[in-house]
Amino acid sequence: MFWNKKENLDHQVELSGDYLLEVRDLNVNIQVEEDTLHAVRGVNFVLRRGETLGLVGESGCGKSVTSKEIVGINPGNCSSKGEVLFRTKTGKVFNLLELEKDGVTYRALRGTEIAMIFQEPMTAFSPLYTVGNQLSEIILIHEPGTTKQQARERVLEMLKKVGIANPEKRIDQYPHEFSGGMLQRALIAMMLCCDPTLLIADEPTTALDVTIQAQILELMKSLQKEFGMSILFITHDLGTVASMCDRVAVMYLGQIVETGSVRQIFHNAQHPYTRGLLKSLPKMNQNRDERLYAIRGVVPVPVGLKPSCGFHERCEECMAGKCDSMNVEPVEVEPGHFVRCLLSEEGKVRA
Ligand SMILES: Nc1ncnc2c1ncn2[C@@H]1O[C@H](COP(=O)(O)OP(=O)(O)O)[C@@H](O)[C@H]1O
Ligand SMILES: [Mg+2]
Known part of the structure; x- marks a missing residue:
């Protein structure tokens, strides 16, 4: 079963007052040869402004397929149905599922409002350019009129903000000269250069060792306070959720099976x-x-x-x-x- 859709930007959609994102009855099918995988089966959740929602479940429950569908980066053998309503900084509400995945609108949203960080930060960087160049590039695209020198200063500031020691040296290094934890910090700096309102963090610390993990989570929390973004925090580890999230949605076999406040989930x-x-x-x-x-x-x-x-x-x-x-x-x-x-x-x- 494959669902086809057309881009439609004039369609009026309503999103309740303080919601930044609302996923309504999201279904995602994946076609693998003769088989149709029902990876996401009628998922509903909301994300309020400035809130962190934990999406939790074992590996294979459909967390990544859900988050990639929001960002519009699922591969071509996936098709989806439902609504993913998102409120832009200017107050316009889009059903993201109706946007052309590679169209101007979606690309602009991905650059300026919705950011995603993954388990494997290496894949987000090109090995051919310095970390500083890749971050500057984003600022230059993002804020036309910025000079190269100004962009470099902003990058230094961001690298400091995410706790990278010796940023004056680091800025001219290549990704392979960074450790996993440092690279995840650099990726978070890259994400901050877009000043997003929605951050999707898909197992951002799974590949890191435990002490670095805790530091990155602390960093995300403090940046959220400072920048006020909403976070969809995806993890298979319920243990990291208590300190990070306001609410939790537990996912199993493509469905949300339980949702509530952190207190409700951990105590009841x-x-x-x-x-x-x-x-x-x-x-x-x-x-x-x-x-x-x-x-x-x-x-x-x-x-x-x-x-x-x-x-x-x-x-x-x-x-x-x-x-x-x-x-x-x-x-x-x-x-x-x-x-x-x-x-x-x-x-x-x-x-
Ligand atoms: N590109 C793909 N091709 C085929 N099956 C996939 C693909 N991506 C995900 N799946 C399947 O969809 C289901 C949900 O996967 P996923 O969202 O990655 O789970 P999670 O992120 O919760 O570990 C799993 O059964 C997985 O094997
Ligand atoms: Mg996953």
């Missing part, structure tokens, strides 16, 4: 999948010899799915004849806390 998790993820986190007082809990089984490939809860095969609380044979809609168990599970009833939090 309702979905067996979320509970499983929490249980698999290492604890402070954990005995070294004690084996960590792991959710049994693996995330299935989203092909030929039957009506059912996506998690039923791995769920310890699966109700035979129900969870394995009908689709499950989300219910609100407390204000702002939604769960897609037959064990949850509207207005009722499980102990």
Whole structure:
């Protein structure tokens, strides 16, 4: 199944007051030879201005496909349906799915309003030019009329801001002369040169070791305070979410299965999948010899799915004849806390 769309810029769309981004019923199919993968299946979420939303789930749950669809960089074998509403700095609202992926409007948005940082910062830089040149280039494109000297000074300022020591030397070095952590900092500096309102960070620290990881997360938090952007923070590690995010959306097999505030998710998790993820986190007082809990089984490939809860095969609380044979809609168990599970009833939090 492949969905075709036309660019339509005049179409009027409405976005509620303080929302920067609203994803409505997003579906993404990926065609792989004869098979259609239903990688994203009816995803809904909002991101308010200045807010950080954590999108969490194991590898293969559809987090990256969702985020790439927002930025418009999924490959040609992907097709999508639904709405991705985004409010620009001038207050205009676009349904990003209706924009031509390589068209002027989308390209301008990617350069000035929406930025994305990835797990592997190396791929964002060209090995042929110095880090300083690549950052200056962005400023020059972005702010016509800037002189090369002014751009260089701005780059130095940005490199300092992201905590790169000795920026006067670093600015003239090539990407391969940077460590992974330094390069991720440089990538964040590059992103700041565009002054985005929306930052999508897809596993930005997964490739880094733990101490560097913590430093990069701290850096992102302080920059968010200073620049006031909204962040969609994507991770497979629920552990990093508590300190980074205001709200959390838990994703499983292409669907959001639970969403709520950090407090609601960490203290009142309702979905067996979320509970499983929490249980698999290492604890402070954990005995070294004690084996960590792991959710049994693996995330299935989203092909030929039957009506059912996506998690039923791995769920310890699966109700035979129900969870394995009908689709499950989300219910609100407390204000702002939604769960897609037959064990949850509207207005009722499980102990
Ligand atoms: N380019 C692609 N071609 C084929 N399958 C893909 C492609 N990208 C993602 N997938 C599949 O789509 C599903 C969701 O992938 P992804 O969004 O990358 O997961 P996550 O980011 O949560 O780890 C997985 O089953 C994955 O194998
Ligand atoms: Mg991913």
